[in-house]
Structure formats: structure tokens, C-alpha cells
Amino acid sequence: MQRSSSKGSDDEYDWNNDPHLLAAYGFCSIDNDDQDYERAYAPGLSASASIDSPQPAVNKPGFIDNDDGSNIRTGPAELFGQPLTAQPLPPATRVFVSGQHPDAPTWWYVSAHLPDTIVRGYVQHFRVNTDLPEPSSKLYQIKSGDTVEALARREFSASVRDGHDLRYYENVLLAVNRDKNRAGIKGTFQDPGIFGGGVNNIQLEAGRRIWLVSPAYARSLESIVPDGSLTNGGYAKVKRVLGHIEDLVQSVTESPQHIDAVAGEYAEAIKDHLPEIIGITAAFILAESASAFLAATPTGVGQLAAVVIQLGLAAFGASFAVDAGIEALKHGDSWLTLAWTAQGDAEQLADASREFLRMLVSIAAAALTLLGVRGNVDKGLKVANSIKIQPPAVGWSPAMVTESGQAIAGGPRLVPGSIATTGPVDIGVSAMTGVGSGGSKVSKGSSSQNQEAGQGERTVKNSAGQTVSRKLVRSEDELLAAAERHAGGSLDNFTEYKPNWWKSPDDQKRIEFNLEGHPHMNEGPHVTVRVFDGKRHRVVEKIFIEGKETFR
Amino acid sequence: MTPKDTSTITITITDAMERTMSLLGSRLTAMTPDALAAAISTVEWAHLPDWEELDDVEIAKTSALDKMGLKGQLLIITEASYGKGNGAFLLDASDLMNFINEHLGKYRECFFNGDVVIVELEGKHVWLFHHEGHWALADVA
Structure with a gap:
């Protein structure tokens, strides 16, 4: 069943209908279907935001199937979930639904697959369509000027062979979408046996969305399209064609x-x-x-x-x-x-x-x-x-x-x-060298940049007598470089809130840069990186200067 | 003012440091366990293993903070004291365990989320919790 695509629907408790509230809370308006989504989409707006833990549920592939797209948030809007992207996910974005919010089951937890990024977060369930023709199919937003012939050429040209020219695949698109009650494609089947003749019997309607199935699935419909019925067991006949993919996904879910x-x-x-x-x-x-x-x-x-x-x-x-x-x-x-x-x-x-x-x-x-x-x-x-x-x-x-x-x-x-x-993961200093995104950023113009190249690691007994792993650097300069790397390039990005202690603007990360050490705990100069887990700032990394691990 | 209300009274960290320096009779560079331990001649530290796995009340009880016999008005500095709009907390010693129990809910972080300093303003004791998991009670009389 095709989902509602009407604008001005019950979007997120009317947050989007109140520009003052939106501005006050920094939310994005979702009423923007005239925008160029690919250009406007900017992942990582709230990269450091904490996403509520989902409850496992649904476990189905789906697509954003709403004219307005869908905001993707850290949690439900009514629970002050913040948008994770500058613009809503565009219509026809591929998602995988693997959970729901523990306090608001109508908010689905999804991993959204954008052109070069997977973003995870919560979307309203009614904006997601999980009724796919087959697991590898994709939802397509029809643009002005699109023709079914052009679409078929783009999707299936490699599969064209004698007896099955592009018109066969145009018929597949009509059959599949008619079966799913999609309004974006209309007309009657064309006769693939009459090459080059006849008029174009299948039309698209710009602004709507239709399913595009995989070439393998389309080929498997040969005995069904155009005369057969997908609803009368047609799908069951071809189901195993894509069994590999289904089995793979099932082994995960x-x-x-x-x-x-x-x-x-x-x-x-x-x-x-x-x-x-x-x-x-x-x-x-x-x-x-x-x-x-x-x-x-x-x-x-x-x-x-x-x-x-x-x-x-x-x-x-x-x-x-x-x-x-x-x-x-x-x-x-x-x-x-x-x-x-x-x-x-x-x-x-x-x-x-x-x-x-x-x-x-x-x-x-x-x-x-x-x-x-x-x-x-x-x-x-x-x-x-x-x-x-x-x-x-x-x-x-x-x-x-x-x-x-x-x-x-x-x-x-x-x-x-x-x-x-990108996001709240805390990356080990040496681990992120050269990556340049995520929990740590590459230093910007720091004189001590990359001085951690010689950094080692050693198992030691800490002040409590516990055996722990410690990262080691060679000098105070390298220790500073480590602290700055964890602070996104410079400790100036953080606030020194008490001697030797810095915190990030959102207070999710705290760094102790201590060149004196702790005499009573017999610890030498060190950097400690702590990340907030909702209750405490836990130690995720501790770095000492080689040969100066103890207090002198 | 009821004793419960005292748990929300705050003063600036600077004011808290001045009052503590007055009590110690020596200068302080910061209101941290390291700085206070340096200013107090003898501090014996005990260690609390795996303290980050315990909740606040468990830490308080394991370190016998609830049995230290602290009396009168306490000046408390937690990591939350450095948060926007907060400061050093002033409360009656009888409210200490309540304050510890409610700290996470009120300030969105544990009472024991790093350093903790408790100064007994009248009895002249200082209780310290160091972010490395060590605690100490020092007599500053």
C-alpha cells in the first residue's frame, strides 16, 4: 500500500508548523520539497549529539516515502530529539529499519543510506515504506522530463537481449508498480515483440515515486510480464532469484x-x-x-x-x-x-x-x-x-x-x-592519524602535528595496582600534540574549566593535560581523555611520556 | 530555611577557595584534591578499585563518607560545580547523603564524576576524592 504523501500532515507534533518554536529549538523545517536535496543535505550537523538507544524491532529495508522527506533525529521530536542533518532526508532515501524508540514506538530507528554516507537516527514511521517489491528494489522520485524509456535504459540496458528489448523492462516497471498501487506510472503494456513500433503506452508523472527493481528480478519476471499477475503467486515463483541477498540480510537480522x-x-x-x-x-x-x-x-x-x-x-x-x-x-x-x-x-x-x-x-x-x-x-x-x-x-x-x-x-x-x-565515537590518537574525521580531527597547522608517529603502547600497573594499557609518547611536545588532537586540533577549541582540565563545548569530552603528574598517586605527566556516557566522563585513553610514567 | 533547602545554595568557586584558604591558613592555587593535598601537610590516601562501576551512594558508603561524622555546614565542589550557573555547594552535613543521591538527577552527572572536595567549615576536616579513584580525610585544625 502506498503511503500518504500529503503535505502538512501530522508532522512531528506541529513543530514544523510553528516557525518560532523551530527557530527557538534550532530545528529544520521539513517543508522544503522544492529544494535540491543532494546539495542541501549536510550530514553531521549534530555529529556530537547522542542518539537514544533503540529497542530492536521491525528489521526491514525501506525507503522514505513522503513528499516532504523526513527529518532524522537523535530521538522523537516530542522528547526533544535534535535533527542530525541540516535538511530532512529526501524522498526515496534508502533506509534499513532495525529498531524503534523505547518510549515512542512510532519513531523508527533507521540507518539511512545517502550517496556516500550512512546516517543513523529516528524517523516517524509513517514516512517509511517497507513494502518493497523485492529487497534489492529502490524507490525513485520522478523528475520532470523523465520517461519510462529513459529509466528502463538507465536501469536495464545491460540486460537487453533478443526478445527482450527495453520495452519488456518498461512493462516490468508498469507491472511492479501497478501491483504496489503506485500512482506515478500509468498506461498499458507495450508489446515487446514489435520492435520499434507503436506509441509509448506507459507514462510517468513527475513528482511521484515509483519502484525500480533490480535487473535480476526483472529478468525473473519473464514468464509473468506482461500477461501474468504478480499478485497470484508471481512473486513466490521468483523469490529465490534474490535469495542470496535475503539470506544475507536474514543472517544479520x-x-x-x-x-x-x-x-x-x-x-x-x-x-x-x-x-x-x-x-x-x-x-x-x-x-x-x-x-x-x-x-x-x-x-x-x-x-x-x-x-x-x-x-x-x-x-x-x-x-x-x-x-x-x-x-x-x-x-x-x-x-x-x-x-x-x-x-x-x-x-x-x-x-x-x-x-x-x-x-x-x-x-x-x-x-x-x-x-x-x-x-x-x-x-x-x-x-x-x-x-x-x-x-x-x-x-x-x-x-x-x-x-x-x-x-x-x-x-x-x-x-x-x-x-x-562522524559522531560521538572516541578514537584512539594513533588510530585516527590521517583519517581526519570522527571523534578526533587532524590538527590544523599545529607545530607539533604528527609528532605522535613514534607513539608506542605498554602494559603497566597503574596507581591502583591494576594492569592497564598505556599509550606512550616521547616528549612533552608530543603529549601536547596528543591532547590537541583529541581536542579537534587545538586545546583552544575547548574551555579550561579548572587547572589542567579542558572540556568540549558540549561537555561530552574532558581532557586532562597535566605536565606535573600526581605525586600522591605516583603518576608522571599525562593526558587523560574522558568521554561522557550519560552519567560519568569515563577514561577512554591515557597517555604518558615514555620513561616518565611515574612521578619524580 | 529548612535543611533541605541548603542543598541548593551555591557560592562561586573563588569565594569557596577564599573561605578554604582562610580555614587552612595557606594559599591555594585551585580547589582540587591535588592542590588541597599539596597545601595540607599530611594526607593519607586510600584507593577505591573500580569506582567508576559503582553508583554515587555505593562510592560514598564504600569509602565510608557517610560514617566520617562530618558536621555543620559543608562546602562541596564536584565537577558539576564548574558547570554554567553552578558553583560550590553549601549544605548541612545531615543533607550530604541526600545531596549525593540526588546529584545525578539535578546536575545530569554523577556526584563522583572526577574530583570531589568536601570542606567541613566548622569542624575543620577536608574530605577529598581524587579522579584517579583515591580518597582521603584530612584534619586541618
Whole structure:
């Protein structure tokens, strides 16, 4: 059933209808469907804001299906949730719904997949349509001048073959959208057997949205379109065509069932964040499901595993935790292979889910270690508000001749992607070097920039006799550089609220930059970074000068 | 004014430091456990392991703060004292545990969220909690 698209609907308790309230609370108006969303969209407006923890629920892919788009917030508007983006998510934004707000179930927790970013937060449920024709389909906002022929050419030209020219795919679009009661496409089926003849029987209506299905799904409808009925078991007949993708997503969404058995001491840390991780992972898989590297499975499986692991590490703020790689990759490969070959087998999918969780355990352990947080601290991990992704892609290397005259044939080539985060994750100093976004920013013109290159790490006994991991730098200058890096480039960005102590403007982070040390605790000069967990500012990193760890 | 109302009285950190310096008879550079310990000749510290895993009342009881016998008006500085519009808190010793219990709800952060300084203005005791998880009671008489 198509969702309501009327403007001026019951939007967020009338916040948007009261410009004074909006201005007072800094909310964005949602009444902006004339704007260029791609240009206006600015992720990370409230990057440091804390997003309410969701309750697991729904676990379905969906799209923003409302003319006004949808604000994405840290929590429900009526509970003072703040917008996470400068402009609402545009209509037809892909999301994955993996939870709901514990105090307001009509606010759905989603991971929204924008062109190069995954943003997570809450949207009103009625703005999301989860009734997709098939998991890989996407919602398309029809623009003025669009024609069904152009759309079919863009989406399906690689699939055109004898007997099935573009008009077949135009018919698919009509059939699929008629089945879902979409008003954006009208007309009658064209006869794909009469090449080049006849008038255009199918029309689009600008401003509305229609479903675009994947080429694989479209091809699978050959026996049904144009004469068959999708509603009379048509979908069931072709369902398994996309079974790989469905099984992959299912192996992720069913993972909570196995967490207590698999995750051990990391169960709490992972359980707390599972809706977020499920959302991020599923949103990524579905968004990339049509890409070459995934379509090329099973060879693409290893590449996908590597990317998902990087996603998880980035989400937990540990992009450079390479030590997690081997163990996580082993489980990641196993997860994807099991899911990819499950063919709907429940037992194998359960095994795949458990491997997915084991991969998360490896990721969480690496992230926690990197952040200097004990493994069983459930709130030790924070998940990034948004993750910037340049997905890997399969390209084609041109043929070339080497200097020695040897000819090298062209061939497929994996173009590595990149992943960075924004949001409340606190990133280890060395971990974020060179990344330049997320919890720590790259120093701007600091004379001591990059002086932490020689930073090491040592396991020591702290003042309480506990064995802890400490980062070490070589000098006071490097210690200052570490403090400044954690302060986003300069301690001037923070406020010194008492001697040796600085706090961020939102008071989410406090830094102790202490060149004297604590005589009574026998600690030498150090930097301590603390991040607020809702109750306390917990230590996430402590850095000493090598050879001066104790007080002198 | 009822004893409960005293929990909301605040004075500036500067005023609190002046009153404490007057009590100690020596200069202070800050109202922190480090600075106070430096100004007081003998301070014996005890350690509270894993204090960040405990709630405020548990920390107070584990460190026997509720049994220290502090009396009269107390001057208290928590990390929240440095927040906008706050300051050093003045309250009667009989309200101390209530204040600790209510601190998170009132100031959106734990009472024990780093350093805590409690100065007994009449009895001349100072109770310190250091952000590294150590606490001490010092006699400044």
C-alpha cells in the first residue's frame, strides 16, 4: 500500500508548523520539497549529539516515502530529539529499519543510506515504506522530463537481449508498480515483440515515486510480464532469484537470537549496539546488492567481508584496528559463505548468524582494546552517528605495455573504498592519524602535528595496582600534540574549566593535560581523555611520556 | 530555611577557595584534591578499585563518607560545580547523603564524576576524592 504523501500532515507534533518554536529549538523545517536535496543535505550537523538507544524491532529495508522527506533525529521530536542533518532526508532515501524508540514506538530507528554516507537516527514511521517489491528494489522520485524509456535504459540496458528489448523492462516497471498501487506510472503494456513500433503506452508523472527493481528480478519476471499477475503467486515463483541477498540480510537480522551463546564477555557491549550494527550492515548490503563486487559472488564474498568488517570497526571508532583483521575476516568469510550458500536453509542461516556475531566480537574486542576500555563494560563502545563510505568497486584495468615491452592484458580490478566516521565515537590518537574525521580531527597547522608517529603502547600497573594499557609518547611536545588532537586540533577549541582540565563545548569530552603528574598517586605527566556516557566522563585513553610514567 | 533547602545554595568557586584558604591558613592555587593535598601537610590516601562501576551512594558508603561524622555546614565542589550557573555547594552535613543521591538527577552527572572536595567549615576536616579513584580525610585544625 502506498503511503500518504500529503503535505502538512501530522508532522512531528506541529513543530514544523510553528516557525518560532523551530527557530527557538534550532530545528529544520521539513517543508522544503522544492529544494535540491543532494546539495542541501549536510550530514553531521549534530555529529556530537547522542542518539537514544533503540529497542530492536521491525528489521526491514525501506525507503522514505513522503513528499516532504523526513527529518532524522537523535530521538522523537516530542522528547526533544535534535535533527542530525541540516535538511530532512529526501524522498526515496534508502533506509534499513532495525529498531524503534523505547518510549515512542512510532519513531523508527533507521540507518539511512545517502550517496556516500550512512546516517543513523529516528524517523516517524509513517514516512517509511517497507513494502518493497523485492529487497534489492529502490524507490525513485520522478523528475520532470523523465520517461519510462529513459529509466528502463538507465536501469536495464545491460540486460537487453533478443526478445527482450527495453520495452519488456518498461512493462516490468508498469507491472511492479501497478501491483504496489503506485500512482506515478500509468498506461498499458507495450508489446515487446514489435520492435520499434507503436506509441509509448506507459507514462510517468513527475513528482511521484515509483519502484525500480533490480535487473535480476526483472529478468525473473519473464514468464509473468506482461500477461501474468504478480499478485497470484508471481512473486513466490521468483523469490529465490534474490535469495542470496535475503539470506544475507536474514543472517544479520536474526543474530540477536544467538548473542548470549556466542558473544561471551562481549555480549553486553554488542547487545547494546546490535540494532545499530544490524541497521548499518543491512543498509550497506542492500545498497550494494546490485554492485558488481557483490553480484560476482562467491568471489566477491571476501571483499564484502572485508568491507563489512571495516564498517564495524568504523562504527565502533576503531578504523585502524588492524589486529582485528585476521580473526574478524575469518569469521566474516565464514558468515558470508554460509549465508550465500544457505538457499533458505534455517539451520545454515543460524550458523551464519553465529559467525556474524563472532565477527562482531572480534571487532568489538579490537575497538575496546584500542579505546583502552575494559571488555565487559557495556557502555564502553559508542557507535558513530554517521559513516562516510566510498564503497569498493570493481573496475577494469586497461591493457598496457611495461617498460620491458611486455604486454599485460586488461582485467578486473578492485578499487578499494574508504570509510570514516562522524559522531560521538572516541578514537584512539594513533588510530585516527590521517583519517581526519570522527571523534578526533587532524590538527590544523599545529607545530607539533604528527609528532605522535613514534607513539608506542605498554602494559603497566597503574596507581591502583591494576594492569592497564598505556599509550606512550616521547616528549612533552608530543603529549601536547596528543591532547590537541583529541581536542579537534587545538586545546583552544575547548574551555579550561579548572587547572589542567579542558572540556568540549558540549561537555561530552574532558581532557586532562597535566605536565606535573600526581605525586600522591605516583603518576608522571599525562593526558587523560574522558568521554561522557550519560552519567560519568569515563577514561577512554591515557597517555604518558615514555620513561616518565611515574612521578619524580 | 529548612535543611533541605541548603542543598541548593551555591557560592562561586573563588569565594569557596577564599573561605578554604582562610580555614587552612595557606594559599591555594585551585580547589582540587591535588592542590588541597599539596597545601595540607599530611594526607593519607586510600584507593577505591573500580569506582567508576559503582553508583554515587555505593562510592560514598564504600569509602565510608557517610560514617566520617562530618558536621555543620559543608562546602562541596564536584565537577558539576564548574558547570554554567553552578558553583560550590553549601549544605548541612545531615543533607550530604541526600545531596549525593540526588546529584545525578539535578546536575545530569554523577556526584563522583572526577574530583570531589568536601570542606567541613566548622569542624575543620577536608574530605577529598581524587579522579584517579583515591580518597582521603584530612584534619586541618
